[in-house]
Amino acid sequence: xxxxTFNFLQRVKNLRNEMSKKNIFVSLVxxxxxxxxxxxxxxxxxxxxxxxxxxxxxxxYIIPALEELxxxxxxxxxxxxxxxxxxxxxxxxxxxxxxxxxxxxxxPKNVKVGLEKSIVPASxxxxxxxxxxxxxxxxxxxxxxxxxxxxxEMKWLEEAGWLSDVAITESLKNVKAGISELEFDxxxxxxxxxxxxxxxPNTIVGYENWxxxxxxxxxxxxxxxGTRKFQNGDVVIHSRQVWVNGxxxxxxxxxxxxxxxxxxxxxxxxxxxxxxxxIEMIKPGVLAKDVDxxxxxxxxxxxxxDYVNHRIGHGLGLSEHEEPYLRxxxxxxxxxxxxxxxxxxxxxxxxxxxxxxxxxxLTKNGCKTITNYPRLADDLIFS
Amino acid sequence: xxxxTFNFLQRVKNLRNEMSKKNIFVSLVxxxxxxxxxxxxxxxxxxxxxxxxxxxxxxxYIIPALEELxxxxxxxxxxxxxxxxxxxxxxxxxxxxxxxxxxxxxxPKNVKVGLEKSIVPASxxxxxxxxxxxxxxxxxxxxxxxxxxxxxEMKWLEEAGWLSDVAITESLKNVKAGISELEFDxxxxxxxxxxxxxxxPNTIVGYENWxxxxxxxxxxxxxxxGTRKFQNGDVVIHSRQVWVNGxxxxxxxxxxxxxxxxxxxxxxxxxxxxxxxxIEMIKPGVLAKDVDxxxxxxxxxxxxxDYVNHRIGHGLGLSEHEEPYLRxxxxxxxxxxxxxxxxxxxxxxxxxxxxxxxxxxLTKNGCKTITNYPRLADDLIFS
Numbered sequence: 001x002x003x004x005t006f007n008f009l010q011r012v013k014n015l016r017n018e019m020s021k022k023n024i025f026v027s028l029v030x031x032x033x034x035x036x037x038x039x040x041x042x043x044x045x046x047x048x049x050x051x052x053x054x055x056x057x058x059x060x061y062i063i064p065a066l067e068e069l070x071x072x073x074x075x076x077x078x079x080x081x082x083x084x085x086x087x088x089x090x091x092x093x094x095x096x097x098x099x100x101x102x103x104x105x106x107x108p109k110n111v112k113v114g115l116e117k118s119i120v121p122a123s124x125x126x127x128x129x130x131x132x133x134x135x136x137x138x139x140x141x142x143x144x145x146x147x148x149x150x151x152x153e154m155k156w157l158e159e160a161g162w163l164s165d166v167a168i169t170e171s172l173k174n175v176k177a178g179i180s181e182l183e184f185d186x187x188x189x190x191x192x193x194x195x196x197x198x199x200x201p202n203t204i205v206g207y208e209n210w211x212x213x214x215x216x217x218x219x220x221x222x223x224x225x226g227t228r229k230f231q232n233g234d235v236v237i238h239s240r241q242v243w244v245n246g247x248x249x250x251x252x253x254x255x256x257x258x259x260x261x262x263x264x265x266x267x268x269x270x271x272x273x274x275x276x277x278x279i280e281m282i283k284p285g286v287l288a289k290d291v292d293x294x295x296x297x298x299x300x301x302x303x304x305x306d307y308v309n310h311r312i313g314h315g316l317g318l319s320e321h322e323e324p325y326l327r328x329x330x331x332x333x334x335x336x337x338x339x340x341x342x343x344x345x346x347x348x349x350x351x352x353x354x355x356x357x358x359x360x361x362l363t364k365n366g367c368k369t370i371t372n373y374p375r376l377a378d379d380l381i382f383s
Numbered sequence: 384x385x386x387x388t389f390n391f392l393q394r395v396k397n398l399r400n401e402m403s404k405k406n407i408f409v410s411l412v413x414x415x416x417x418x419x420x421x422x423x424x425x426x427x428x429x430x431x432x433x434x435x436x437x438x439x440x441x442x443x444y445i446i447p448a449l450e451e452l453x454x455x456x457x458x459x460x461x462x463x464x465x466x467x468x469x470x471x472x473x474x475x476x477x478x479x480x481x482x483x484x485x486x487x488x489x490x491p492k493n494v495k496v497g498l499e500k501s502i503v504p505a506s507x508x509x510x511x512x513x514x515x516x517x518x519x520x521x522x523x524x525x526x527x528x529x530x531x532x533x534x535x536e537m538k539w540l541e542e543a544g545w546l547s548d549v550a551i552t553e554s555l556k557n558v559k560a561g562i563s564e565l566e567f568d569x570x571x572x573x574x575x576x577x578x579x580x581x582x583x584p585n586t587i588v589g590y591e592n593w594x595x596x597x598x599x600x601x602x603x604x605x606x607x608x609g610t611r612k613f614q615n616g617d618v619v620i621h622s623r624q625v626w627v628n629g630x631x632x633x634x635x636x637x638x639x640x641x642x643x644x645x646x647x648x649x650x651x652x653x654x655x656x657x658x659x660x661x662i663e664m665i666k667p668g669v670l671a672k673d674v675d676x677x678x679x680x681x682x683x684x685x686x687x688x689d690y691v692n693h694r695i696g697h698g699l700g701l702s703e704h705e706e707p708y709l710r711x712x713x714x715x716x717x718x719x720x721x722x723x724x725x726x727x728x729x730x731x732x733x734x735x736x737x738x739x740x741x742x743x744x745l746t747k748n749g750c751k752t753i754t755n756y757p758r759l760a761d762d763l764i765f766s
Contacts, residue, residue: 044593044605047697047704065692066604069732085694087679087711094712117506122498122518125505135505180580182588183573190569197563197610204609205565210427221449222427226587227580296470309448311468314430321430328470329477349452 006152008040008076011145015054018141019114025107027054027114027138030124033318034116034142036246041075043067049096052077053103054114062099100124104131114138143323147315148337153247154361157317157339159200161249161359161370164242167192167207168251168373175382177232177257181225184238185209192242200244208241208320218254218353221310221345232258232383235352237345246318250341251371252357255380264352267304268377271354274298274344275375278312278326279358282340283366288330295344296328307348313341316359338362389535391423391459394528398437401524402497408490410437410497410521413507416701417499417525419629424458426450432479435460436486437497445482483507487514497521526706530698531720536630537744540700540722542583544632544742544753547625550575550590551634551756558765560615560640564608567621568592575625583627591624591703601637601736604693604728615641615766618735620728629701633724634754635740638763647735650687651760654737657681657727658758661695661709662741665723666749671713678727679711690731696724699742721745 015038019027029035029052036042039059043050048064059077065084072080081099084092093099104127107113113128117137128135149157167188174187189207196205211225212218213236221237230236234257241250254268278295292312299308315322316339324332326340339362345355356375360367374380398421402410412418412435419425422442426433431447442460448467455463464482467475476482487510490496496511500520511518532540550571557570572590579588594608595601596619604620613619617640624633637651661678678695682688698705699722707715709723722745728738739758743750757763 042607044607046702047706047708068692069730070603070606084692085710086688086691087676088683088688090711115505117509118504120505121501122503122505122508123500123520125508126500137506180576182576183580186569186573186576190566190573193563193565193569193610197566197612200610202609202611204607206607220453223453224425224427224587224589226585227576227583228585229580293470300471305469305471308469309451309467319429323430325430327468328473347452 006040007150008038011038012054012059014145015141016056018138019054020056022114022136023112024114024136024138025055025111028052028120028124029054029142030116030120034146037142037146037318039075039077041071041077042246043070051096051100060103062096062103064096100127104128104133107131107133110134112136114141116142146317146322147324148335149317149339149361150337153317154337156245156247157249157359157361158370160242160244160247161251161372163192163196163205163244164240164249164251164371165373166195167240167242168238168253171238172253172255172382175230175255175257177230180227180229181211181213182227184230185211185225188240196244203245206243210239212237212353215350215352219347219349221347221353221355230257234258235260235264235354237353237355239357241320248316248318248320249359249370250316250343250357251359251373252343252355253373253375253380254354254356255382256377257382259381260377265377267346267348267351267354270299270302270304271344271346271356272375275342275356275358278342278344279360279367279369282334282342282360282362284334284336284362284364286334288324288326288332288334289328291334292326292328292330299344299346304346304348307346308344309347310345312344315339316341334362336362336364389423390533391421394421395437395442397528398524399439401521402437403439405497405519406495407497407519407521408438408494411435411503411507412437412525413499413503420525420529420701422458422460424454424460425629426453434479434483443486445479445486447479483510487511487516490514490516493517495519497524499525529700529705530707531718532700532722532744533720536700537720539628539630540632540742540744541753543625543627543630544634544755546575546579546588546627547623547632547634547754548756549578550623550625551621551636554621555636555638555765558613558638558640560613563610563612564594564596565610567613568594568608571623579627586628589626593622595620595736598733598735602730602732604730604736604738613640617641618643618647618737620736620738622740624703631699631701631703632742632754633699633726633740634742634756635726635738636756636758636763637737637739638765639760640765642764643760648760650729650731650734650737653682653685653687654727654729654739655758657695658725658739658741661725661727662743662750662752665717665725665743665745667717667719667745667747669717671707671709671715671717672711674717675709675711675713682727682729687729687731690729691727692730693728695727698722699724717745719745719747
């Protein structure tokens with residue numbers, strides 16, 4: 001399997017180094033993306049908890065029975081504690097909690113435990129407090145590890161970027177007044193899945209789209225696609241993420257159905273200029289906040305600062321959004337191997353919303369853009 | 384908007400009744416589906432927290448700036464506290480935490496706070512413990528409210544069920560060896576979106592599929608669809624959820640590419656029989672566990688109990704899975720208006736996995752099946 005190309009053991013070693021600096025005895029990892037990052041196993045998990053324990057010398061999972069074969073095929077853990085749902089297991093381990101209590105009761109007194117405190121539910125935290133554990137946050141440690149991508153991760157990110165261009169090209173080849181937001185998305189989806197099936201056998205591929213069409217909807221940056229049909233005079237913001245082997249690229253384009261007004265075209269060009277400034281500026285050694293501020297200034301100088309309501313970009317990799325962010329208050333020094341979206345946007349009620357998003361990988365001296373659909377207005381006016 | 388057909392005010396009133404019984408001063412609602420259920424507002428929220436506070440006499444939200452217009456259009460809350468990401472807001476409310484601290488510091492001493500303890504992150508819980516709040520769980524209260532659907536919810540569930548049949552029909556009309564799991568899914572997706580665009584204008588529609596094809600993959604109940612292509616001799620389990628206005632139906636079918644072996648056909652029929660027993664049994668007044676046990680017994684009596692690794696079904700509505708479950712250890716008395724999947728499965732390594740899932744709404748004397756694609760083997764063998 002292609003996932004074996006990732007160096008999971010090195011990642012676990014890196015986390016153990018951080019744990020050792022803080023004298024952490026064991027870390028409980030709850031987030032599915034973090035679990036995948038460390039162990040190679042990624043379940044579809046809604047309501048059956050999956051817990052990964054990282055000790056100095058072993059990895060242990062608590063998993064539901066329906067994931068037993070899957071986990072044992074994919075995960076690098078040493079031990080898999082399974083809980084069951086069959087009637088003939090009554091009185092045995094039928095919830096995660098049975099295993100969890102057994103495990104935490106076996107820990108030494110006053111144990112120091114690492115936890116993703118911004119993710120793990122209060123009820124689990126309560127159980128740790130009850131045994132007298134000293135609980136410390138490992139959120140930032142895992143974020144920092146995941147922020148710097150290795151060569152294999154970058155390879156899949158680039159493939160995802162390429163596929164996202166395939167999809168957007170196909171959707172826009174077929175765009176017209178009268179098709180719905182959801183159909184517009186699905187045209188690109190089908191094409192990318194068709195191409196992916198030929199190019200990457202036995203691989204997990206996925207996608208996520210939102211298309212906000214029309215003047216009223218385009219000024220709201222995050223909306224689920226619906227059955228609204230495109231009409232002449234629409235400004236449309238199409239957002240797309242594509243992932244291959246878990247790694248995501250983001251690709252967003254604003255476009256017009258019919259000829260834009262002068263003010264719409266002006267704002268469209270302003271958003272492109274803000275994006276150009278961001279892409280030109282982002283590189284190792286620069287502060288995260290300076291990229292956001294420079295891009296924001298393009299809008300502010302034009303008198304539209306009050307119509308900007310989000311940062312210029314977020315990290316990207318296994319999750320839809322990843323820390324650390326390109327925000328005006330983030331003093332982080334950017335490094336080679338980080339991955340960001342560059343997506344300044346401006347949203348003016350009555351006129352429309354305007355935002356492209358592209359994904360960049362930080363290189364030694366600058367950045368590489370991995371999404372490349374044309375950006376200029378002349379390429380994005382349809383009838 | 385169609386969402387206004389739901390009686391949000393009654394739902395809030397019901398929650399306040401439960402709060403009042405426990406002397407809860409305020410509830411903090413974190414889960415996006417719970418927020419939508421109570422307020423009518425559902426954001427796409429990854430990394431910007433959204434918090435809903437339910438007091439006896441008011442509803443308050445903390446929201447990020449990019450959701451301001453959206454929330455004010457959809458939500459019934461009295462107050463929206465907005466946090467900003469623009470550089471010109473520095474020193475003002477630039478994270479949810481600013482508003483959160485201001486709000487919780489304004490509460491009376493020793494305040495009693497309701498929390499979804501199985502969902503809210505440990506870090507938020509920590510902040511409540513620090514102000515000396517007495518934190519009590521409201522998980523079960525909200526689960527119980529959501530479990531009984533009203534007429535409008537049932538209407539959208541039925542529409543979702545109907546659309547899921549449209550999609551599965553189209554996918555299976557086009558099934559053949561050589562197409563990938565993902566393409567198979569997408570064929571049904573496109574059709575359902577096309578139909579939905581005609582039938583439900585300006586409505587949010589969505590879907591989720593996983594298709595586990597082949598003997599090795601079909602024995603793992605939960606896998607993301609991939610680019611593996613169907614081959615002659617495959618057993619395939621296709622899982623599909625469709626939602627309309629947020630309400631979900633689940634529809635799953637096991638099918639064969641080419642003629643099944645006798646043992647495969649036997650297990651297929653066994654799973655159908657287990658499902659038939661479950662659908663026949665489920666009705667108001669019956670215990671949740673008895674439905675699960677009766678269905679499991681079909682497999683157990685045939686000697687396949689050890690190859691069953693999940694419960695017979697879960698609740699359904701706004702979330703992929705909803706409590707309470709049809710589990711062997713759940714003494715819940717079922718009631719009219721509850722919605723369940725009935726999906727017993729058996730997974731035998733080397734032979735294949737076998738599971739249909741249908742969604743039922745409990746009626747006064749029995750249940751109504753809202754997903755109706757044919758279930759028998761003769762309808763599910765393709766070449």
